[in-house]
Amino acid sequence: MKQGLPSDTQIARLEQTLGATRTATDPTSLAAFEIDGMRPGAAVRPANADEVAEIVRLAAAERLAVIPCSGRSKLAIGGVPARYDVALDLSAMNRVVSYDPGDLTLSVEPGVRLEDLQRELGQHGQFLPLEVAFSERATVGGAIATNAYSPLRAHFGSARDFVLGMEFVTGLGEIAKSGGRVVKNVTGYDLHKLLIGSLGTLAVITGVHFRTFPRPAERRVFTAEFGAAGAALEFCRAVAASALEPSAIEMFDPGAADISGIGTESGGGARAWRVVIAAAGSAAVVERHARGLERMAGEAQAARFEAWAGADAAKLLRAIREFVRIAREHSAEATILRIALLPASAAALAERVAAISDAHNLDAALAIGAAGSAGTGYVALWPRMVKRAEASSAPTAGATTDDEMASLTAAIREVFECASSDAGPARGFVEWCPTALKRRISLWGEAREDFVLMQRVKRIFDPHGVLAPGRYCGGL
Amino acid sequence: LNPKLIRELQNLLGRDAVLSAREDLLLYEYDGSVESARPDCVVFPSSTRDVSEIMRLAKRFETPLVGRGAGTGLSGGALPRAGGIVAVFARMTRILEIDAESRRAVVQPGVVNLDITRAVEHLGLYFAPDPSSQKSCTIGGNVSENAGGPHTLAYGVTTNHVTGLEIVLPGDGRVVRIGGKAAEPLGYDLAGLMVGSEGTLAMVTEITVRLSRTPEAVKALLAVYDAVDDATESVVEITRRGITPAACEMLDGWTLRTVEDFVHAGFPRDCAAVLLLEVEGLSEAVAEQAAEISEVCRARGAREVRVARDAHERDLLWKGRKNAFGAIGRLSPSYYVLDGVIPRTRLPETLRRIEEIGRDSGFRIGNIFHAGDGNLHPLILFDPRHPGEFDRVVAAARAIIEHCIAMGGALTGEHGVGMEKNELMPLMFTPEDLALMGRVRAAFNPDGLLNPQKILPLGKGCGELRVLPQSAGSALPA
Numbered sequence: 026m027k028q029g030l031p032s033d034t035q036i037a038r039l040e041q042t043l044g045a046t047r048t049a050t051d052p053t054s055l056a057a058f059e060i061d062g063m064r065p066g067a068a069v070r071p072a073n074a075d076e077v078a079e080i081v082r083l084a085a086a087e088r089l090a091v092i093p094c095s096g097r098s099k100l101a102i103g104g105v106p107a108r109y110d111v112a113l114d115l116s117a118m119n120r121v122v123s124y125d126p127g128d129l130t131l132s133v134e135p136g137v138r139l140e141d142l143q144r145e146l147g148q149h150g151q152f153l154p155l156e157v158a159f160s161e162r163a164t165v166g167g168a169i170a171t172n173a174y175s176p177l178r179a180h181f182g183s184a185r186d187f188v189l190g191m192e193f194v195t196g197l198g199e200i201a202k203s204g205g206r207v208v209k210n211v212t213g214y215d216l217h218k219l220l221i222g223s224l225g226t227l228a229v230i231t232g233v234h235f236r237t238f239p240r241p242a243e244r245r246v247f248t249a250e251f252g253a254a255g256a257a258l259e260f261c262r263a264v265a266a267s268a269l270e271p272s273a274i275e276m277f278d279p280g281a282a283d284i285s286g287i288g289t290e291s292g293g294g295a296r297a298w299r300v301v302i303a304a305a306g307s308a309a310v311v312e313r314h315a316r317g318l319e320r321m322a323g324e325a326q327a328a329r330f331e332a333w334a335g336a337d338a339a340k341l342l343r344a345i346r347e348f349v350r351i352a353r354e355h356s357a358e359a360t361i362l363r364i365a366l367l368p369a370s371a372a373a374l375a376e377r378v379a380a381i382s383d384a385h386n387l388d389a390a391l392a393i394g395a396a397g398s399a400g401t402g403y404v405a406l407w408p409r410m411v412k413r414a415e416a417s418s419a420p421t422a423g424a425t426t427d428d429e430m431a432s433l434t435a436a437i438r439e440v441f442e443c444a445s446s447d448a449g450p451a452r453g454f455v456e457w458c459p460t461a462l463k464r465r466i467s468l469w470g471e472a473r474e475d476f477v478l479m480q481r482v483k484r485i486f487d488p489h490g491v492l493a494p495g496r497y498c499g500g501l
Numbered sequence: 502l503n504p505k506l507i508r509e510l511q512n513l514l515g516r517d518a519v520l521s522a523r524e525d526l527l528l529y530e531y532d533g534s535v536e537s538a539r540p541d542c543v544v545f546p547s548s549t550r551d552v553s554e555i556m557r558l559a560k561r562f563e564t565p566l567v568g569r570g571a572g573t574g575l576s577g578g579a580l581p582r583a584g585g586i587v588a589v590f591a592r593m594t595r596i597l598e599i600d601a602e603s604r605r606a607v608v609q610p611g612v613v614n615l616d617i618t619r620a621v622e623h624l625g626l627y628f629a630p631d632p633s634s635q636k637s638c639t640i641g642g643n644v645s646e647n648a649g650g651p652h653t654l655a656y657g658v659t660t661n662h663v664t665g666l667e668i669v670l671p672g673d674g675r676v677v678r679i680g681g682k683a684a685e686p687l688g689y690d691l692a693g694l695m696v697g698s699e700g701t702l703a704m705v706t707e708i709t710v711r712l713s714r715t716p717e718a719v720k721a722l723l724a725v726y727d728a729v730d731d732a733t734e735s736v737v738e739i740t741r742r743g744i745t746p747a748a749c750e751m752l753d754g755w756t757l758r759t760v761e762d763f764v765h766a767g768f769p770r771d772c773a774a775v776l777l778l779e780v781e782g783l784s785e786a787v788a789e790q791a792a793e794i795s796e797v798c799r800a801r802g803a804r805e806v807r808v809a810r811d812a813h814e815r816d817l818l819w820k821g822r823k824n825a826f827g828a829i830g831r832l833s834p835s836y837y838v839l840d841g842v843i844p845r846t847r848l849p850e851t852l853r854r855i856e857e858i859g860r861d862s863g864f865r866i867g868n869i870f871h872a873g874d875g876n877l878h879p880l881i882l883f884d885p886r887h888p889g890e891f892d893r894v895v896a897a898a899r900a901i902i903e904h905c906i907a908m909g910g911a912l913t914g915e916h917g918v919g920m921e922k923n924e925l926m927p928l929m930f931t932p933e934d935l936a937l938m939g940r941v942r943a944a945f946n947p948d949g950l951l952n953p954q955k956i957l958p959l960g961k962g963c964g965e966l967r968v969l970p971q972s973a974g975s976a977l978p979a
Binding site: 125126127128129130150151172178182183185186195199200201202203205206207208209210211212213214215216218219221222223227238239240262266268269270306307309310312313365366367368369395398399400401448449452453454469473474475476477478479481482484485486497498 | 647679745
């Protein structure tokens, strides 16, 4: 166990800033903040941006590495920290600062749990189209800092489309902001866009301004089942090209459907490809989707088409939202690639992913969000259980062996190659993988020509490299 | 300007692509704003390589450089405030690729906004951001300013429709691709930073835009009011109910009479305000939303809600809206179009405040704006020939903008900060915010040669805020 090392003097200064009750240094408390086998020397729990700034200023002066967190459901995302001295726990910053339902705008602190927030918005007939994995733990700050995947992006776009502005603390401990609280605004540089998905490497998010959306009157979920990838994707493309406006459209390969339990409710074919579509709106709009989707599923020769409401629909929505978590629960060592896909690369990937994993004795699951147009692909890979059982030298529980890592490394390369297209190399990264694998591969692939600009941005926001050092692409 | 620089530019681009005679430069000292600034030289690059070489020459000769599309900007973004070279993108007007399946187009910066839609409409696609100047403004300018338009209410502004850029960096002229066709960025969202940076970080030489699907059904409605308050209250109620029209525009009575005299769009001349609303999407949704909007408007005092019967009637209504500035230009020697944003719940009190400011300052202030997203465009009519009048316009403008900020709003919703509002930035941002933005600019534009003196306040420290440059043009859009 590697432990970060704020000295006794430094810890005393942290305690001076926040008081001893909000500064933890005992091993039991610190264990909860472990990342990739590294444990910080202290965990602090600031209550506001001023306290965050004070801590970061201290860290910058003393060159202590700080990693912000809150719900801690996605801390495994990102490279092995280069250093990890202080966990900056934002869970006490969990207030809804302002909510103007009449303007459909909202300002919150980063530690607000998304489920709590959705409940509050729901009371006003509104919601945030940010439905992410680990839903009962996930917070606003983490969802933004990891640019967490939400199936609703097929219709509502991703965080960059509905975050209006942010307040944050830079690596120098400056309190700064960009954007604003109104729905339309081009004043100044959109610095907050840089923070989305930056894994806390540029600044600590202390406030986020959102636009909210009216909650639809009705929501229904549809599933269509196909014998082959080609037919399933053809169906998705037909839906994307039609006038229909589904709020989510996800394609699951047989492996993904299997681990997610999709298809069990209707007892469909075990090796089937499944498309899950959510439609929302007025009764007439949802009914129109039901008719249109059924017709298109028929034209695409779906083996089965079903509509779901109530608990079944909720279960399906949960399955598509929680895909990464389901894969990680299925195999704690699952390596999960997140790839931005165009329709052509989605088709290539769907055709090839099973063969690639087979060739390397791996099991695989492929889920494609916003299928049929420019979307997001998740490929989960994990060592085949049967092979593990037959292995003579019993591996340590949960550890990935060297052979398996070699297989994974090769399979990752082939998946990215397969998802590349005329438009260039695949744009994707390894979102989740065992720590040992992180030490062997570059999670973000080869540095691209824009890396030099990212370095410049990092130097501006965090010149001393104290914010989550080593966690982002190229070791930023 | 150094004659040697002119010669080098001529060698690089050809003599016909470099203007330096005084009479040739006149055309480039204005944009759509009330500002003016004369370049020392205007060049017309034809390729990314040209732009890169121009960038290097600017550095070598320590000369400011500013990019320009069609010059329709409203905050002086394309004006060479410190003189120097203006690079006009009029020769980079190719649509390089249309990928209907991925719903992307790759275009050069000089392509006119509406031409993108024209090139893809046969595929059932269009480019959503639709600034009023869309028949002439270019996508390069749209990207620089993060341009909006009436239909951004439902579909978002330029930044929501750009996924990739090719940029040329100041100094060494290095060409870098950021983003791409894919929907999500890999690494820091540099395209998100670049869009709306008003040409101060890099020059954009290629843009990958998202194309949207042409909606199945469209309905335009015109709600007619005898009181401005009823119109603004209707907008508040529509927003509150969670109805999202594709567009929700308001014209006050004086403005619409002026427009009607010019365009003959069929606006009723005797009313206090109209709302021009559009709903788009599935026919079922359109029918329901149109009915709900009509109901809200009537309940809030609209004396009449008309629904455009066909495409012709609808086009006429929009023609009225989009040609409004031209109509007003017929009446006044000059006018100043403001751009500010407020939370939509504050619309009624804000319009009352604008009326009050107009009364107190003695100016006619027209209102024609994107009510649905709280993006105001008060239009102050004035005569720059009257001594001191421009200063009073500036004071009235400032009072309006200060009110927007006090309501929790923003300095600009779509026109940009440019050289119009850079000294107002402290109204919205702290010295620390501005210092960070300054460092970001310096990281990309270290010599400050690319589009200098824009966005950020010029003065150091917190002295008296200078509101606007004192140069009153009579810049009327054609």
